[in-house]
Structures are given as C-alpha cells and as structure tokens.
Amino acid sequence: MLDTQAGETWQIEAKNHSPNLYNKPVWVSVHRGQTCLEGTPEILGKAKMFAGTGSSEVKILSGGGRYMIGVHAQSPFTGAVGYISTFEYTLTATRGGSGGDRLAPGEVVQVAADIGPATASTVASRADATTVAGQTIKDCPTCPEMLVLPAGQFMMGSLSTEIGRGRDEGPRHPVTFTAPFAIGRTEVTFEQWNVCVDAGGCLHRPADEGWGQATRPIINVSWSDARAYAAWLSESTGQKYFLPSESEWEYAARAGGDTAWSTGDAIIIDDANLLSQFGKTVAVGGFPPNAFGLHDMHGNVAEWVQDCYDDTGYFGAPADGGARTGTCVRGVVRGGGFADEPALTRSAARRPSPLGQRLPSVGFRVARAL
Numbered sequence: 001m002l003d004t005q006a007g008e009t010w011q012i013e014a015k016n017h018s019p020n021l022y023n024k025p026v027w028v029s030v031h032r033g034q035t036c037l038e039g040t041p042e043i044l045g046k047a048k049m050f051a052g053t054g055s056s057e058v059k060i061l062s063g064g065g066r067y068m069i070g071v072h073a074q075s076p077f078t079g080a081v082g083y084i085s086t087f088e089y090t091l092t093a094t095r096g097g098s099g100g101d102r103l104a105p106g107e108v109v110q111v112a113a114d115i116g117p118a119t120a121s122t123v124a125s126r127a128d129a130t131t132v133a134g135q136t137i138k139d140c141p142t143c144p145e146m147l148v149l150p151a152g153q154f155m156m157g158s159l160s161t162e163i164g165r166g167r168d169e170g171p172r173h174p175v176t177f178t179a180p181f182a183i184g185r186t187e188v189t190f191e192q193w194n195v196c197v198d199a200g201g202c203l204h205r206p207a208d209e210g211w212g213q214a215t216r217p218i219i220n221v222s223w224s225d226a227r228a229y230a231a232w233l234s235e236s237t238g239q240k241y242f243l244p245s246e247s248e249w250e251y252a253a254r255a256g257g258d259t260a261w262s263t264g265d266a267i268i269i270d271d272a273n274l275l276s277q278f279g280k281t282v283a284v285g286g287f288p289p290n291a292f293g294l295h296d297m298h299g300n301v302a303e304w305v306q307d308c309y310d311d312t313g314y315f316g317a318p319a320d321g322g323a324r325t326g327t328c329v330r331g332v333v334r335g336g337g338f339a340d341e342p343a344l345t346r347s348a349a350r351r352p353s354p355l356g357q358r359l360p361s362v363g364f365r366v367a368r369a370l
Helices: 190-198 223-237 246-254
Strands: 002-004 009-016 026-032 046-050 053-061 065-074 089-095 146-149 152-156 173-177 181-184 302-308 330-334 350-354
Touching: 002 009, 009 026, 009 065, 053 065, 065 089, 152 246, 173 246, 181 246, 190 223, 223 302, 246 302, 246 330
Parallel strands: 026 053
Antiparallel strands: 002 065, 009 053, 009 089, 026 065, 046 053, 146 181, 152 173, 302 330, 330 350
C-alpha cells in the first residue's frame, strides 16, 4: 500500500526476477482502496523488456489518501495475465519530481483510537441496583438496542469431539464475568452506521452489494472501521462502547448453553441465515433469538471482535472477559456468515481475518459497559 498526500508525484516501478518469466511482460497497477486483487486499476503501467527481464513503471500525481500497488505477470504456462504466487519481483516507489497521471483521491485512512485491553465486562461497573439481566438499553434514537447479560461463568472453546472443531478452539477453559455487561441485540445496521458517517465519526461508506441497506447488517467494514464506530458511540453518548471480546461474544452466543449452537446439537435454515439459502444478508432480527434474546449470533454476517488472532488457540488467553491484545497482524471474526456451512457458524468457531479486510460477509455488533 502507498499512503500519500494530495499533489505528490510518485514514480513506481516493478522488475521481474523470476527466471521462468524471462521474456514475459510485467505490469504494475495502481488501485484505490484496500485491495488490488479485484476491480479495474486506476492506472496500468506499460510493459517493457530489457535483457530478457520484464519490467513496468508508471508516474502518478496523487489525489491524496491510500493506494494499493499491484504487479501482474504473464503465466509461462497458460499465457494468462494475473497475480502469480511464485512470481519474484522488486517493487519501488519513489516520491519526487512533478507531473504524472493525475489520480482521484485514494481511500481515506482512518485510525481508531487505541482502546487498549479494556472490554465491556472488565471496566469499572457503574451499574446500579436497577440494572438487571434481560434489560434493554438504547442510549439514543439511532443507537443500537443493547441487552444486559448477567455476570457468570462459562466454558470457552470446544471439545475435541465436536464435529467441525478447529485446532484453534482449545484448550477449553473457564471464563468468569464478575460484572454484567450489555451487547447489541442485533448486528449494527446500515441505518445505524450511516448516522455515524453523516456525523463525521465514521469515514467509510460501504457498498451494500445491491442488497439494500436500512435494517440489513452493515458489511464491507474493517476491524478499524468497526472500532471507530464504537469509539464514536462512546463519544456521542458518554457511555463506554467496545467491540466485544472473543469471550464476551461466545458467552453471548451460547446463552447459558453448552452445545455447538445455541439451538442445540444441530442448526437448520429455519434457525439462521446460512448455507446461502438467500445468497445475501437479510434484515437483522428476523430469525428466532437465543435464550438471552440475541438475534443472528449464528450466520447472516460474521462479526468482528476485539481480540488479536492467535493460531495456537487459547493458551494464555484472558479468563476474565478481557481481550487478547498485542501487535495485531490478524483479527478474529465470529459466528459465520450467510454463505457458510453450519460448522462455521458454531458458537466456538473462529476465523482469522486481516485487520484491513472488508468483506460483504462480515459486519459486527457492539458491547457496552454498565
């Protein structure tokens, strides 16, 4: 990726170092946004050959923001042009000079405030005696409806005998919540997200894939996008909102049970939006809630949580409802999406995802301290 200021000139060059691609052309491309694997590039450099080695260069006049740089080569086997995983190349980007192909602004990069390891269940509770499990909270007319969950303990993770279990779902261990906390009754919707955008708290306006917005879950948002929404809610309401930790999310999904799904030892398409039965998201809250009263914890969209992903599982994981933090390379999404098979929507199922990735199958819900 290339982060730029408006008006800067950049010279970008790719050179091939793969012997099996000698005498084959190479192209460098410049894309707006966070991906370069899909879509039409803004600029495609011209290929040239020297001494049997392919190269390509381009000069751009930046519109400001973030651009992704891609390198394409022609397959020596099929002749097709694309991203070849075994392709060895060098890519250089040099700022300076003047002129170049003028680009529209790239993606605006938003960095959410660092909220540290604190989570909704671990910050000092301000809850009074009138706050009871099952109570609903709505801090503003356009805020998500939150449901109070009780303090308690559960076993996090899955047994080795659970069908579909991943190796990163263990070791199974107890997690204790010493204080109640609240979590969104549903996933955050487009309607709710758009209020944040209009207020200037969220800088990204995601595509809806042509499925519609309104009360459908927000999609095509990154981990930082989701955290920025929680930070904006906190600032605008005076309350403390977060992404749920993995343990908070799983506690909410299990809803007091210990089976693979909150529906028991099986789940069917009458219970959740999964198995591509509609081929897209549906409005939140349409399927039956779990025992806590929460909707769509299985399917519809997978949901970002606060934790950094560790592929060794839960060795050393917090046992108090806190999030696993550190230097994040990948985050975690939970619950599975509308296209997933049932095993991927289990309460214990977890999936790593690059922090900057935005997918039409991923959204989030928020948690709130009391």
